[in-house]
Amino acid sequence: MPSAKSPLTSNPLAIIAPGGRIGILGGGQLGRMLATAAAELGLSCHIYCPDEEAPAADVAAAATRAAYDDAEALARFADSVDVVTYEFENVPAETARILGEHAPVRPGALALATAQDRSVEKNFLASHGIPTAPFADVDDEASLEAAVARIGTPAILKTRRFGYDGKGQAKIANPAEAHAAFGSIGHQSAILEGFVPFEREISVIVARGLDGKTAAYDPVENVHKHHILDRTFAPATLASALAGEARAIAAKIVDELDYVGVMGVEMFLLPEGASPRILVNEVAPRVHNSGHWTQDACAISQFEQHIRAVCGWPLGDPKRHSDAVMTNLIGDDANDWQSLAGEPGLAIHLYGKAEARPGRKMGHVTRLYPLGTLPPDAVR
């Protein structure tokens, strides 16, 4: 088992063998769960993040605390690892470029550029015939007015960049609200998205390997609370043709991006009779909160799957052995750890964060059920 860094990175397509080291940008819970998954495969991790509190660093062989624009620290970091990946999609392009001169960065620049900008993302999807909500670019008052005229209301104005968990969004119920909505997001470049009367939100966690093979977990249903994911039901209650369509859409996206790694694809399911029934809402070029259930309900978790992909290993089998309901522990929810830990059939995951601020993701729990027995009353 070679543990050498040098022979591997000389070829950007090389496989990272056991003993190799993975660099992870970001020190939060996703990096932490990636690091423990890597450890199970005999790999070690080096965490790079600017924050003093970095839950991922507690389970990593090395950690660098530096800014994402510190070119020297980035180069040293990338030189010390066999491959670089990340736990968040807003990695600056310049950061990725510097890292890429020293080690392969997976997923690559195209995935980052596409996922960081809602307009680029939507145009990418449309250009490949993947249905989305109707959208129009908004850069100023004139294009705002044109967009409202074309898309109609109700509609949602979303900043092109750096939006997440409902941040950087404003609803426009009627044309008269457009001006104020644009002000509320600071007149940033945005897209106006037509309101879609969806029935449910579903998502697919898909992976693509270095060899181009893809593997998609079963579609799941997501329920949000205050714009933050609250619960994921695995699997989503879907006719098998629709489930197959959702998986195929996700696979098409990673194929078209020549993607390497795990991606979360969020979708809207429209009511029966609509055509198409499935629209893509957005993609996350990383492991995704709606895939946490895979840790407990599958032999191969999304975290291990991502590590396998970015290291050039064969993808794992995404089969479920159990049904599952994942519930996020937000803020004070985590204070119930003791009673949750005592609940039979429940797996508890805590992220090692010191302070339970409101809205902060502190952990999650997964309730397991035998295959095919997800209780209907658990849904919604």
Next chain:
Amino acid sequence: MPSAKSPLTSNPLAIIAPGGRIGILGGGQLGRMLATAAAELGLSCHIYCPDEEAPAADVAAAATRAAYDDAEALARFADSVDVVTYEFENVPAETARILGEHAPVRPGALALATAQDRSVEKNFLASHGIPTAPFADVDDEASLEAAVARIGTPAILKTRRFGYDGKGQAKIANPAEAHAAFGSIGHQSAILEGFVPFEREISVIVARGLDGKTAAYDPVENVHKHHILDRTFAPATLASALAGEARAIAAKIVDELDYVGVMGVEMFLLPEGASPRILVNEVAPRVHNSGHWTQDACAISQFEQHIRAVCGWPLGDPKRHSDAVMTNLIGDDANDWQSLAGEPGLAIHLYGKAEARPGRKMGHVTRLYPLGTLPPDAVR
């Protein structure tokens, strides 16, 4: 979530809340898997071991490289953690005593003293009515001769202390071989154990919490190769009354030892008609190789169960969601990682050890099967 060390250790029965730190003696694969399990619960670890190569240190927040008799380093280590546990049973009594002055040590001194000495262990079991193979103490040529006369041959001479994986053992086929056998184990204090014509080797992974509650996983069947565990079949094919008896024996042992943590209890299953059918072979006061399958076939692994126990958390549900066959990767076996990783339904675990020496445990794989479908041809 208090992360404080001081308020917790002032009371040796205190519960270690998320944010707390666990000290682990030993830096091998068991410590490594304990550390990643602790991380999932929001706890961090400090590894203490003398070896430069310590796979566990790569997934721990802190590591101390020092000898097990370095009183000063031990005290500093124990002062920095909320509880101390260990991955190997041969922790010197003096080491445990020093640590115990600074932090609770779990499992406790009684478990260590019992498991470290085959004579103490066998007498402990016998005194609680738990069947074992017949045995007699051997300290010199005279007691050897008396033991052979009482136990008969064939029999096995085993050093009282520090034996594992078949080391420190010598078979005595007939009385004439006794003298040479005693020489081959260096005339160390030993026990002579009567040969037991067992049908199969089984084991039970049992846990006992700080609250005295116990939880036992289903008994499994173990197959050895060259005196090292080769495969574990979960569950063992056993009538349910026998499986219940095996679990009850394991629970009685941890109860009688006032034990806290996970214990591996190795047993011999005698052929139908024998009474009793189950003898206890030996106990390991730690997580155990024959429990590795729990990582993939149960919601709560033996590693998480041990962390829960030593931290005073409620024990997890030991229920299986799948049947499983665990196979150790010894030495060069691990070179097949790439084809193993590509096998559907297989979970691969590698320990991050640099050198694949013959006989060295490098990893393991678990093949999963739906409940009740363990293929009969997989057994033995």
